[in-house]
Amino acid sequence: SQKIEQNSEALNIQEGKTATLTCNYTNYSPAYLQWYRQDPGRGPVFLLLIRENEKEKRKERLKVTFDTTLKQSLFHITASQPADSATYLCALDERGATNKLIFGTGTLLAVQP
């Protein structure tokens, strides 16, 4: 069956360290993968999109990698800040279904000052 798995446990790190979140999937062949941020009481907000032919994408302190062989994406936040505390969701497209996304359950990140 199709499955998208993210770190089920909350991730606690110290301010200034690099946070690394994982997204593993099975039985999908996505053309692209996205990461969203969700704060309590709000809807998810898009952060980054990486395509199947891209190995790495960066945006300011954010970096995403995409390994289609391992079926895994890693999401890094460098020099983390307490304001980065949120739930982070990965999402895959369903090939053949334009714009349809399947979301992982998310990882709660807590950055301690």
Next chain:
Amino acid sequence: DAGVIQSPRHEVTEMGQEVTLRCKPISGHDYLFWYRQTMMRGLELLIYFNNNVPIDDSGMPEDRFSAKMPNASFSTLKIQPSEPRDSAVYFCASTGGELAKNIQYFGAGTRLSVL
């Protein structure tokens, strides 16, 4: 643009009552999505529309749920009759156009509590 607008923000109702959730997508977007989010199941896609036409409703839990999009600027998700297990946060999202291609923009959600 004001973004995706959902109403109401909170809804408390009793079992058996009809519930209607509303969504106004971003102007110019031609895709609209309805999601449900719970702690147990995460963010689940219920149904999505393209140019006001339902494309995939395979995520709709059962016949008690229905969704419509009468025009490009308005959609509703209706639950009739509602049950306690429908309690969740319901999100609407939209996408479209070259600049927003593949990226979904979410509303603030409607928190539904069915007592």
